[in-house]
Amino acid sequence: MRIEELPVDERIRRVILGRGIEELYPPQAEALRSGVLEGKNLVLAIPTASGKTLVSEIVMINKLLREGGKAVYLVPLKALAEEKYREFKAWESLGLRVAATTGDYDSTDEWLGRYDIIVATAEKFDSLLRHGAGWIRDVKLVIADEVHLIGSYDRGATLEMILSHMLDKAQILALSATVGNAEELAGWLDATLVVSDWRPVELRKGVFHLGELMWEDGKRESYPENWESLALDAVRKGKQALVFVNTRRSAEKEAVSLSSKMARLLTKPEVRELRELADSLESNPTNEKLKRAIRGGVAFHHAGLSRAERTMIEDAFRDGLIKVITATPTLSAGINLPAFRVIIRDTKRYSGFGWTDIPVLEIQQMMGRAGRPKYDRVGEAIIVARTEDPKTLMERYVKGKPEKLFSMLANENAFRSQVLALITNFGIGNFRELIDFLGRTFYFHQRKDTSSIEYKAKDIVYFLIENEFIDMDLNDRFIALPFGKRTSQLYIDPLTAKKFRDAFPKLEENPNPFGIFHLIASTPDMATLRARKREFEDYLDLAYEFEEKLYTEIPYYEDYGFQGFLGEVKTAKVLLDWINEVPEGRIYETYGIDPGDLYRILELADWLIYSLIELYKLFEPKKDVLSYLRDLHLRLRHGVREELLELVRLPNIGRRRARALYNAGFRTQDDVVRAKVRDLLAVEGIGMKVVEGLFRHFGVELPEKAKKGGKTAERRKKGTLDDFLS
DNA sequence: AGTAAACTACTCTAGACAGCATGTC
DNA sequence: CTAGAGTAGTTTACT
Numbered sequence: 164m165r166i167e168e169l170p171v172d173e174r175i176r177r178v179i180l181g182r183g184i185e186e187l188y189p190p191q192a193e194a195l196r197s198g199v200l201e202g203k204n205l206v207l208a209i210p211t212a213s214g215k216t217l218v219s220e221i222v223m224i225n226k227l228l229r230e231g232g233k234a235v236y237l238v239p240l241k242a243l244a245e246e247k248y249r250e251f252k253a254w255e256s257l258g259l260r261v262a263a264t265t266g267d268y269d270s271t272d273e274w275l276g277r278y279d280i281i282v283a284t285a286e287k288f289d290s291l292l293r294h295g296a297g298w299i300r301d302v303k304l305v306i307a308d309e310v311h312l313i314g315s316y317d318r319g320a321t322l323e324m325i326l327s328h329m330l331d332k333a334q335i336l337a338l339s340a341t342v343g344n345a346e347e348l349a350g351w352l353d354a355t356l357v358v359s360d361w362r363p364v365e366l367r368k369g370v371f372h373l374g375e376l377m378w379e380d381g382k383r384e385s386y387p388e389n390w391e392s393l394a395l396d397a398v399r400k401g402k403q404a405l406v407f408v409n410t411r412r413s414a415e416k417e418a419v420s421l422s423s424k425m426a427r428l429l430t431k432p433e434v435r436e437l438r439e440l441a442d443s444l445e446s447n448p449t450n451e452k453l454k455r456a457i458r459g460g461v462a463f464h465h466a467g468l469s470r471a472e473r474t475m476i477e478d479a480f481r482d483g484l485i486k487v488i489t490a491t492p493t494l495s496a497g498i499n500l501p502a503f504r505v506i507i508r509d510t511k512r513y514s515g516f517g518w519t520d521i522p523v524l525e526i527q528q529m530m531g532r533a534g535r536p537k538y539d540r541v542g543e544a545i546i547v548a549r550t551e552d553p554k555t556l557m558e559r560y561v562k563g564k565p566e567k568l569f570s571m572l573a574n575e576n577a578f579r580s581q582v583l584a585l586i587t588n589f590g591i592g593n594f595r596e597l598i599d600f601l602g603r604t605f606y607f608h609q610r611k612d613t614s615s616i617e618y619k620a621k622d623i624v625y626f627l628i629e630n631e632f633i634d635m636d637l638n639d640r641f642i643a644l645p646f647g648k649r650t651s652q653l654y655i656d657p658l659t660a661k662k663f664r665d666a667f668p669k670l671e672e673n674p675n676p677f678g679i680f681h682l683i684a685s686t687p688d689m690a691t692l693r694a695r696k697r698e699f700e701d702y703l704d705l706a707y708e709f710e711e712k713l714y715t716e717i718p719y720y721e722d723y724g725f726q727g728f729l730g731e732v733k734t735a736k737v738l739l740d741w742i743n744e745v746p747e748g749r750i751y752e753t754y755g756i757d758p759g760d761l762y763r764i765l766e767l768a769d770w771l772i773y774s775l776i777e778l779y780k781l782f783e784p785k786k787d788v789l790s791y792l793r794d795l796h797l798r799l800r801h802g803v804r805e806e807l808l809e810l811v812r813l814p815n816i817g818r819r820r821a822r823a824l825y826n827a828g829f830r831t832q833d834d835v836v837r838a839k840v841r842d843l844l845a846v847e848g849i850g851m852k853v854v855e856g857l858f859r860h861f862g863v864e865l866p867e868k869a870k871k872g873g874k875t876a877e878r879r880k881k882g883t884l885d886d887f888l889s
Numbered sequence: 890a891g892t893a894a895a896c897t898a899c900t901c902t903a904g905a906c907a908g909c910a911t912g913t914c
Numbered sequence: 915c916t917a918g919a920g921t922a923g924t925t926t927a928c929t
Contacts, residue, residue, distance in 0.1 A: 246929085413919085
C-alpha cells in the first residue's frame, strides 16, 4: 500500500512521506486494513523490526487527531520508554504532546494530564491506575508493546491486569512477537489477529557444529572448527556480529578472546578511536577487561555494567566502531540494536533449580536481531551446537514453533498484590465482584474456569484481612484500610509491608542502619546478593557481631533460608558501606559485584526505605524515629555519613563534592553561603557551573568578576574520606 | 626429596519493574 | 533428571 492511499489524516501522510517512506510493508498494510483505524482492537504478531512502531504511530496519531483524548504506549523497559519517547517526539510538529513516565521520571497524575501520548512502563501505568489519576478517563487507546510478556512469570500478571482493566474502556493494540497461540490472545482481547513472518531484511538461519555451518535450507559451508571464526568472518566481510551467551563471565571471556584475534582486521583510525573510547572509561575491575576488549573492537554487554557504559557500547556499535558485542540476555529483547550476524553460543541457562532450555520464543527474538535494515540484504542467525545434537537444535529453534503463552495471573506473589489493589484501589466490594472481575482476564479466557484461582483468591483475602490490609463488614463487604491502600499505592508486595509493620516495635526501640538495611534486604521486593560459600563464615560472624542491631533472629544452619539470610546480611553490609562513604571501587572489590549491581541495590533500597517511612507514618510514629529514618533515607540516597547531610541537600552536591567541601572546611550550608567564590572553586569537583547553581539556590547574586574569571585553582583540595581521616 | 603434571572435588551461574519530591518547632 | 568453566586442593609421575 502506498502512503498516499492511506485512509488517514492528511497531515500524517505528510509526516511519513517526509521521512522518505512512500510504501508500507505488507504486514503493515494488512494491519492497517484490519479495522484498527476504525477503532477495532488488533493483535499484531510480526517480527521485530518489521515496522510495528510505524503502525502504532499511524493508529495513534490518527485516533488522536480525529477524536482527541489520549493514547498510552506501554513498554517493558525503562530504556525502551526513552527510545519510544524520542521517536514519538517527532509528532509534536502536529501539535500533539508526548511524555514518558517511568519509576525514574516524574510521577503523578495531573502533570501527565497535559500530554496526548504517554509512554510508560507497564508497572508505572498500573501504579497510575491505582492512584486514580483523573486523566485516565481520557485514554482512548492503549498500545501494549511486547505483549507476549504476559507469559512472563514475575511480570506477566501486571500486563494482564492492565489490559483487563482497560479492555472495555479503550481501544487495544497489542504488539507481539510470534507466539504459539496468538489467536487465543486475540480472542481474549476481542481483536483482529494479523500474523506474519515477513521481514524487510531476509533472515537466514542455521546451526554450526565443529566447523560445519548448516543452513535451514540444507546448504552447507565450512569454517574453522571454533565458532569464533563466524564472528571473525563477519568482521572480515566488513560486517558486525552479536554473540549471545548465558553468563556474564562467558560474555567477558569471549569478548577478550575475540578481541585479541581481531586486532589485524582494524584500520589505524579505528584503533585510535577505540583506544580513546577505552581510555574514557572509569577504572574498576570489570572495566579493565572491557577496555582490553574494546581496544580490539569488541565489547561485552551485561547488567553489571553501568547505564552509561551500556549506552556507550550500544552507540559505538551502531556507529560501526565496535564490531562485535558478546551479550547476556540484556540485548535479546528491548532496545533496537541489529547486526548482520547473530551467533547464539548457548541454548541452555541456569535458572535457580537447574539447567533449562532457553525458550524458543527467546531464541527467536535473539535471531530476529540479525540483519541491519538499509545496510544488509540478508541477516544471518546461527546457533552453535557445542554439546547438543545439531539436528535437535535445528528442529527446536530454527524450524520449531514458539511456545504458547500462559496466563501468570495465578502466580501467588503477583496475584496477592493485584487482589489487594482490586479491593483498595479499584472498588471491588465483595468476593462476588472479585470473581466477576477475574472473569475478564486472560486466565479465565484460557482456562474457562476460575475455581482454582478462586481458591487462591480466598486465601489471599483471608491473609489480607488477618493482617489488616482490608476488613470485612457484617454484609461481607470489603473495606479498604489505610495500611492496605498505602501498600498498594507504594507498589510494594503486601508481604513486604507486613514485614515492615511487624518490625516497627523493635525498630522504634533500636533504630540503626544495619537493622533497617537488613529488614529491607529481607523483603521479597529486594534483589538480594548471594553469599558465596567461602563468605558464609564471614557474614555469619558479622550477623552475630551485630546481633543486637537486627530485628530478626539469626537462623540456624539447618534452617531453610539460612543461605538467603547470609545474602541479606551481605546486602545490608553493602548498603552500610555505602552510607559510610566507602569508595565504589572498594565495594566492587570487597563484595565481588559490578557497578550495575550496586546501582540496582541502591535503587531498590531507596524505594523501599521510602515505603518503610510512609507505612510507619500510619502507626503513631515517634517524631525522633521518623526523623532518624528520613536522615537515613537521605544518607542512603547520597551515600554519605551523617556529617554531610546538610551539604548534600544542596543542588548538584552529591557524595563526592559534599565530602570535598567538608574536608575543605565548608561544613554547613552557612559556610558555603559565606565562602568566597575563589575558595569554592579550589575544591575538587567544584566548577563554575556548580557554584552558579549554589548561588541561585541561595538566591544570591554572583559577583560580576567571578562570572568572568572563573579560573580553576592550580592545586585542588582533595576530597575523599580517606583524605579526611588521614 | 622435589617438582610438575594430572586429576579431582568443589563452586558458581540472566535480567530488572515499582514511590516521591523533603525539610525541627 | 539435564552443563561447563574455572579454581583450589590432592595425587601421581618422573627426575
